[in-house]
Amino acid sequence: MNNKGFNWFFPIAIMGIILYFAMGFFGSSDIQEITEEEYFTLMQEGKVQNVKAYRDNYTADVFLTATAKKELAKTNEQKSPFSGLNPAPSADYTLKYGDLRLFLEKFDKIKAENPQLTTTKNVDRAGSAMQEILIQIGIGLFIMFIIYFVFFRRMAGPGGPGGQIFSIGKSRAKLFDEKDKINVTFKDVAGLEGAKEEVQEVVDFLKNSEKYTxxxxxxxxxxxxxGPPGTGKTLLAKAVAGEAKVPFFSLSGSDFVEMFVGVGASRVRDLFAQAKAKSPAIIFIDEIDAIGRARGKGNFTGGNDERENTLNQLLTEMDGFGTDTNVIVMAATNRADILDKALMRAGRFDRSIYVDLPELHERRQILDVHLSKIKLDDNVDRDFLAKQTPGFSGADIANLCNEAALIAARNNHETVTKQDFLDAVDRIIGGLEKKNKAIKPSEKRRVAYHEAGHAAISWLVEHAAPLLKVTIVPRGRSLGAAWYLPEERSLTTTEQMYDEICATLGGRAAEQTVFGNISTGALSDLERVTKQAQAMVTIYGLNDKIGNISYYDSSGQSEYNFGKPYSNETAKLIDSEISKIIEHQYVRALEILATNRDKLDALAQKLLEKEVIFREDLEEIFGKRAWDPELTETPVSNKENKLVEEVTVEDQKQEEKNSIASPESGGGDQL
Known part of the structure; x- marks a missing residue:
């Protein structure tokens, strides 16, 4: 960019010349044109003082008398109040004649018939050709000036309308340097101790590189x-920007995507050129899977080729010829399985830091960060909240604290109480409470037995998650819900999965036991147990007939295949084993409920009376669980149970989080 200021002398000089030669041209545009008949009418009325005819262009200028001019001025003022801003015209009217000889003969005839007329006539040549040429040149220069100023100066810069025309290949990264104050530091990142240690080492390397070199x-x-969504990947990058004290370029992977061919690769080149110029520097690309997806999948063309060109340029810039500079690339994604292998190799992304879901002590630290901004009541126990949120991410905990504060304000509380947190979790997980939803007594009784069946089975089998709360108050799409608190474990055994399936089928089994028929209210239950049984057979290798085989593809390439990795005979066997697992546990649930029918009726009756029952009510009816460790006080509800499809620590934690609450629909899911 040229650092010199714009020289306005030449544009002003050109404008002055144009105005000088074009004054008559622009001014004449305001002269009204009349016909020959109108002119001779004015002449007979004595309003014309002089007429000047031009031989070259068959036009004539008409000059009125002083009285006629005053009348014309009044008429023009009534037509346009801004007419006074225009330059004074050289004539009052203009006209076009057909033949000069005939025009002059008629002029002489009218004057002879009216001796009192004082109108005079002149015949002259039109304006010089040189003046016309200069006017045309001036207009051309003016148009060229407009084009230069608008298109080349305004649009070539980063701002202004249409600025992308000449800067579409420029990087859209936002630069944070010593002039920008970023308030986020590592102190603001609670938990994530291992990830912080790895990232802090990178920052320390930029500050004290000699220590390592x-x-x-x-x-x-x-x-x-x-890592999973909401675990703090972008927050870590913000902390790096606040701590590194070096130029920090931040952008998203979608910023490279454009409809024009070659734009993505051009932006990558420009981004690294800027970073190298300010070396040492850090580049942060959020959601890198937008451009880093593995190449050649599905054999797509068009836009896919453009994305691959962008990825190829990124690979070259990160590790190719001439890359010996102190530029570190940080990236974040929750889809690492679909990234290209060339991008993940050592020399490009040397370190892959897994940002896990927080443990118990880390959740306590995250709560301290978010609760420090909230006016809390004295009875709020932070350890209690941390224990009741296994598997929660940092974003989930932040949302919980914010929702509790909003509920406290809605209830006109001076501080945020423990009950506000309980209501907040119920609102987030179960949905909005439908107090005015009309339910027939027969349907309400069926929902009560459905939820009582879940509660009874989970209480009577060993490995099911202990129940915490049951309600038949409609929330969201559910007519009833049951909340559980699973233990934080990393592995799940076959017996534990069998017990979980049995407890999930307890609702439908209770309907069959009491009413002799079943309803559509178990839709979410059936979906959950089907996925669990399918995972046992095809993913985890927990079935004797199929054996120690897993058809799960962690690379993600199977989603592009139309065929299955097993034969039709094996598919039939898989379907048969899945059905056997589910039906066996359903029969087991029927047997358990038949044996404890009196307790099931008592629990359902209490649920109909109170609408919400807790662990203490189950202990009163069923007694204490012999295999249960000592539980904490009645906790909050949590999120809906879902199937886990990978045997990893992360997914087991996610399963624990999802199974804390299992809102069961009483017929609402299919509506």
């Missing part, structure tokens, strides 16, 4: 943050 160490080329 004297021992032969090299700066890492890239750091990839991987």
């Amino acid at each position: 004297k021992l032969g160490g090299k700066i890492p080329k890239g750091v990839l943050l991987v």
Whole structure:
């Protein structure tokens, strides 16, 4: 960019010349044109003082008398109040004649018939050709000036309308340097101790590189943050920007995507050129899977080719010829399984940092961060809240605290109480409470037995998650819900999954036991147990007939295949084993409920009376669980149970989080 200011002398000079030669041209545009008949009428009325005819262009200028001019001025003022801003015209009217000889003969005839007329006539040549040429040149220069100023100066810059025309290939990264104050530091990132330690080392390397280079160490080329949504990957990047004190370029993977061919690769080149110019620097690409998806999948063309060109340019910039600069690339994604292998190799992304769901002590630290901004009541126990939120991410905990504060304000509380937190979790997980929803007594009784069946089975089998709360108050799409608190475990055995399936089928089994028929209210239950049984057979290898085989593809390539990785005979066997698992546990649930029918009736009756029952009510009816460890006080509800499809610590934690609450629909899911 040219640092010199714009020289306004030449544009002003050109404008002055144009105005000088074009004054008559622009001014004449306001002269009214009349016909020959109108002119001779004015002449007979004595309003014309002089007429000047031009031989070259068959036109004539008409000059009125002083009285006629005053009348014309009044008429023009009534037509346009801004007419006074225009330059004074050289004539009052103009006209076009057909033949000069005939025009002059008629002029002489009218004057002879009216001796009192004082109108005079002149015959002259039109304006010079040089003046016309200069006027045309001036207009051309003016148009060229407009084009230069608008298109080349305004649009070539980053701002202004249409600025992308000449800067579409420029990087859209936002630069944070020493001039920008970023308030987020590592102190604001609660938990994530392992991830913070890895990232802090990168920041320390940029600040004190000699500490590592004297021992032969090299700066890492890239750091990839991987983890479930809401675990704090972007927050870690903000902390790096606040701590590094070096130029920090931040952008999203979608910023490289454009409809024009070659734009993505051009933006990558420009981004790294800016970073190298300000080296040492950090580049942060959020949601890198937008451009880093593995190449060649599905054999798509068109837009896919453009995305691959962008990825190829990124690979070259990260580790190719001429990349020996202190530029570190940080990226974040929750879809690491679909990233290209060339992007993940050492030398490009040297470090892959897994940002896990927080443990108990980390959830306590995250709560401290978010609750510090809330006016809390003295009876709020932070350890209690941390224990009741296993599997929650940092974003979930932040949302919980904010929702509790909103509910407290809605209820006109001076502080946020423990009950506000309980109501907040019920609102987030179960949905909005439908107090005015009309339910027939027969349907309400069926929902009560459905939820009582879940509660009874989960209480009577060993490995099911202990029940915490049951309600038949409609929330969201559910007519009833049951909340559980599973233990935080990393592995699940076959017996534990069998007990969970049995407890999930307890609602439908209770309907069959009491009413002799079943309803559509178990839709979510059936979906859950089907996925669980399918995972046992096809993913985890927990079935004797199928054996120690897993058809799960962690690379994600199976989603592009139309065929199945097993034969038709095996598919039939898989379907048969899945059905056997579910039906066996359903029969088991029927037997348990038949044996404890009196307790089931008592629990359902209490649920109809109170609408919400807790663990203490189950202990009163069924007694204490012999295999249960000592539980904490009645906790809050949590999220809906879902199937886990990978045997990893992350997914087991997610399963624990999802199974804390299992809202069961009483017929609402299919509406």
